[in-house]
Amino acid sequence: MKRGFSLLLLLICSILANAQPNSSNGVRLSKSTINDVVAAMNLEEKANLVVGTGLRFEGSGPVIGEADGKVAGAAGNTMNFNRFGIPGTVLADGPAGVRIDPTRKNDTKTYYATAWPVGTLLASSWDTTLVRNVGVAFGNEIKEYGVDVILAPGMNILRDPLNGRNFEYYSEDPLVTGWIGTAMVKGIQSNGVGSSVKHFAANNQETKRNSIDAVVSERALREIYLKGFELVVKNAQPWTIMSSYNKINGIFTSENKDLLTSILRDEWGFKGIVMTDWYGGRDAVAQMIVGNDLIEPGGKSKSQNIIDGVKNGTLDEKLLDRNVTRILEFILKTPSYSKYNYTDKPDLKAHAQVARNAAAESMVLLKNNGNALPLKMGTKVALFGVGSYQTVIGGTGSGQVNVAYSVNIAEGLNDAGLVIQPELLKQYANYIKEDKLAHPKKGSLTLGTPRMIPEYFPSNETIESAVNSCDVAVFTLSRNSGEGADRKVTDDFNLTENEQLIIKAIAQSFHQKGKKLIIILNIGGVIETVSWHDQADAVLLAWQPGIEAGNSVADVLSGLVNPSGKIAVTFPVKYTDGFSSKNFPGLPVENPTQVKYEEGVYVGYRYFSSFGVKPVYPFGFGLSYTQFAYSNLKLSSDKFNKKITATVVVKNTGKVPGKEVVQLYLSAPVKSIDKPKLELKGFAKTGLLKPGESQTLTFNIDVRSLASFNTEVSSWVADAGNYTVKIGASVDDIKLTKSFTLENDLEVERVHKALVPQIKIDELTKK
Numbered sequence: 136m137k138r139g140f141s142l143l144l145l146l147i148c149s150i151l152a153n154a155q156p157n158s159s160n161g162v163r164l165s166k167s168t169i170n171d172v173v174a175a176m177n178l179e180e181k182a183n184l185v186v187g188t189g190l191r192f193e194g195s196g197p198v199i200g201e202a203d204g205k206v207a208g209a210a211g212n213t214m215n216f217n218r219f220g221i222p223g224t225v226l227a228d229g230p231a232g233v234r235i236d237p238t239r240k241n242d243t244k245t246y247y248a249t250a251w252p253v254g255t256l257l258a259s260s261w262d263t264t265l266v267r268n269v270g271v272a273f274g275n276e277i278k279e280y281g282v283d284v285i286l287a288p289g290m291n292i293l294r295d296p297l298n299g300r301n302f303e304y305y306s307e308d309p310l311v312t313g314w315i316g317t318a319m320v321k322g323i324q325s326n327g328v329g330s331s332v333k334h335f336a337a338n339n340q341e342t343k344r345n346s347i348d349a350v351v352s353e354r355a356l357r358e359i360y361l362k363g364f365e366l367v368v369k370n371a372q373p374w375t376i377m378s379s380y381n382k383i384n385g386i387f388t389s390e391n392k393d394l395l396t397s398i399l400r401d402e403w404g405f406k407g408i409v410m411t412d413w414y415g416g417r418d419a420v421a422q423m424i425v426g427n428d429l430i431e432p433g434g435k436s437k438s439q440n441i442i443d444g445v446k447n448g449t450l451d452e453k454l455l456d457r458n459v460t461r462i463l464e465f466i467l468k469t470p471s472y473s474k475y476n477y478t479d480k481p482d483l484k485a486h487a488q489v490a491r492n493a494a495a496e497s498m499v500l501l502k503n504n505g506n507a508l509p510l511k512m513g514t515k516v517a518l519f520g521v522g523s524y525q526t527v528i529g530g531t532g533s534g535q536v537n538v539a540y541s542v543n544i545a546e547g548l549n550d551a552g553l554v555i556q557p558e559l560l561k562q563y564a565n566y567i568k569e570d571k572l573a574h575p576k577k578g579s580l581t582l583g584t585p586r587m588i589p590e591y592f593p594s595n596e597t598i599e600s601a602v603n604s605c606d607v608a609v610f611t612l613s614r615n616s617g618e619g620a621d622r623k624v625t626d627d628f629n630l631t632e633n634e635q636l637i638i639k640a641i642a643q644s645f646h647q648k649g650k651k652l653i654i655i656l657n658i659g660g661v662i663e664t665v666s667w668h669d670q671a672d673a674v675l676l677a678w679q680p681g682i683e684a685g686n687s688v689a690d691v692l693s694g695l696v697n698p699s700g701k702i703a704v705t706f707p708v709k710y711t712d713g714f715s716s717k718n719f720p721g722l723p724v725e726n727p728t729q730v731k732y733e734e735g736v737y738v739g740y741r742y743f744s745s746f747g748v749k750p751v752y753p754f755g756f757g758l759s760y761t762q763f764a765y766s767n768l769k770l771s772s773d774k775f776n777k778k779i780t781a782t783v784v785v786k787n788t789g790k791v792p793g794k795e796v797v798q799l800y801l802s803a804p805v806k807s808i809d810k811p812k813l814e815l816k817g818f819a820k821t822g823l824l825k826p827g828e829s830q831t832l833t834f835n836i837d838v839r840s841l842a843s844f845n846t847e848v849s850s851w852v853a854d855a856g857n858y859t860v861k862i863g864a865s866v867d868d869i870k871l872t873k874s875f876t877l878e879n880d881l882e883v884e885r886v887h888k889a890l891v892p893q894i895k896i897d898e899l900t901k902k
């Protein structure tokens with residue numbers, strides 16, 4: 136009887152299976168059935184899985200940010216295959232917040248998102264706990280809007296001040312980039328959604344970004360441009376990595392086996408999927424072969440390339456299966472797979488508070504003569520600068536976020552109990568209104584450097600009456616830029632003539648009456664400061680602070696938050712002081728095809744400090760409303776054996792509570808390899824120390840911290856000799872030093888010979 140029943144069941148199953156030629160034989164995607172699913176998929180299905188479903192085209196081009204119906208405005212997706220129970224997944228931009236359409240057709244609900252403080256600002260916190268907390272809130276918003284992967288964080292190195300996307304990135308230093316990125320990815324992914332760390336790698340400019348060949352030495356790649364990615368992969372295992380648009384040493388990164396397989400997977404142990412940047416690279420078959428698992432945004436022609444490749448033998452189907460397997464492993468982790476019932480109602484109010492605090496805690500006080508800041512409640516403020524009323528909260532392009540509101544600096548100061556002079560407020564409001572009427576905005580997405588409202592020049596009488604009726608002047612200087620274009624030196628890195636004149640006029644008038652001028656820098660990348668900063672009594676670097684911009688600025692100006700950020704990028708005297716300026720954005724000048732990184736490892740402070748070029752504000756610099764004393768530097772040993780622990784005591788010697796960022800630099804012995812004068816090997820931040828309170832900070836120096844990359848032998852090597860630990864408040868303000876020795880040369884790690892330049896690079900050395 137039992138046997139008869141089983142036979143009947145078998146018969147029914149086989150009839151059902153035969154009735155559907157496309158049947159999966161009942162195999163549904165689960166952890167244990169991945170191989171069965173791959174075996175049951177036909178070639179077309181596999182080719183469709185490794186390729187997104189394309190962008191919607193309208194008019195002259197793609198509407199950036201249209202995936203399928205699920206999350207309108209998301210940048211891309213992967214295809215669904217119902218017969219295997221494989222859901223589509225949703226990928227959305229970007230580093231500063233979830234970029235989706237704020238409203239949808241036939242839907243009364245809204246989908247506004249939080250604009251977080253931009254990357255350069257978050258990195259200025261040097262606070263991995265703070266960044267992780269932002270990541271946790273960010274990840275929640277990603278999940279509650281039905282997104283599986285956020286196309287963030289951006290982890291390219293700030294090689295040159297003019298890169299239009301610098302605001303999306305963290306630092307000129309790979310260690311800061313790596314640890315801040317790790318904190319962000321861990322925070323985001325703690326929600327069960329994924330991060331796509333981008334743009335891997337050496338994507339340091341926007342000029343000709345889709346074709347430029349970055350010619351970089353193996354050493355500079357290993358020590359500078361790959362290091363941050365290495366740290367995030369090893370310490371946070373992002374679900375995905377986005378390969379970049381550019382070539383490295385002649386080969387597109389998305390078609391580069393050295394980069395995507397030998398280094399990323401074999402050396403670093405990356406377990407996730409690699410996706411292209413949108414329309415990145417040329418050859419879908421090459422991308423599949425080297426392990427660029429997913430092509431975005433994809434579309435039919437890309438799938439066809441892959442099908443053709445398998446059919447004509449240029450693509451081994453086993454490699455395609457490998458990529459399909461990885462994508463299925465990724466899908467299994469997603470909220471879409473587990474059918475997470477997202478609310479479309481993240482707690483935007485709570486997230487705004489996280490953004491506000493993070494921005495305030497990360498801002499950098501560059502100057503504060505005569506305790507110009509903080510301002511007392513009730514201070515009468517003459518508020519100048521278009522940026523005070525039209526504050527830039529973040530950059531353009533895929534790093535832009537659709538917000539329900541944003542707080543400008545005027546509103547923020549007002550809410551904090553500072554009194555804004557009404558006449559100036561009225562004049563600026565009218566001026567901005569008229570300018571907007573004359574230059575209406577087209578579309579919601581801006582790329583590159585947007586048109587900025589030219590600075591307003593109040594009349595002498597207006598300035599005079601402001602001097603007479605106010606206690607202090609505040610002037611905000613704003614900049615904006617983003618994806619698709621680099622910045623210019625004239626009228627962008629450098630101030631416009633008008634801006635110079637206005638600052639001068641305000642400074643003179645206020646100083647004549649013994650009143651102070653505070654300048655707020657509302658910028659996404661480094662600008663020139665030396666020609667005007669003498670005229671300011673205080674300078675606050677607010678960067679682009681996100682949705683609560685004005686409140687965050689007010690928290691610092693009012694003293695509610697004692698600034699504790701420090702710059703993670705050097706501010707040079709003039710643009711041409713940085714060595715990269717000699718090779719940016721490449722040659723030939725009219726139409727660059729190649730950019731040679733002739734500065735080698737001498738990027739940012741590594742150049743300025745090693746070659747004695749004095750910056751205005753050095754890497755790691757930032758003031759506080761209080762002061763700190765450093766003492767008692769101790770090393771666990773004066774001979775290196777596996778690791779050394781350094782401890783240092785930091786004391787708040789001033790009058791108000793504050794936090795201090797402490798940096799550990801190392802000067803290594805120079806034998807066969809030329810080395811920077813000193814390099815950052817660790818950083819830590821104190822808690823909020825009360826006046827008189829001390830804290831001991833601990834740093835671990837492992838063998839990797841001692842090593843440089845020796846190209847001859849493709850190895851990380853630590854030279855025997857004397858190493859000096861330098862504890863600093865910035866790279867140019869070393870407070871304490873102590874030395875230890877390494878007795879014998881050490882080969883720390885031998886790696887693949889990879890990413891070898893095909894042309895000679897005349898690299899800078901100290902010798």
Ligand code: BGC
Binds near residue numbers: 199
């Ligand atoms: C950008 C990426 C972004 C993607 C999707 C590209 O143009 O370079 O950073 O994630 O578009 O919008």
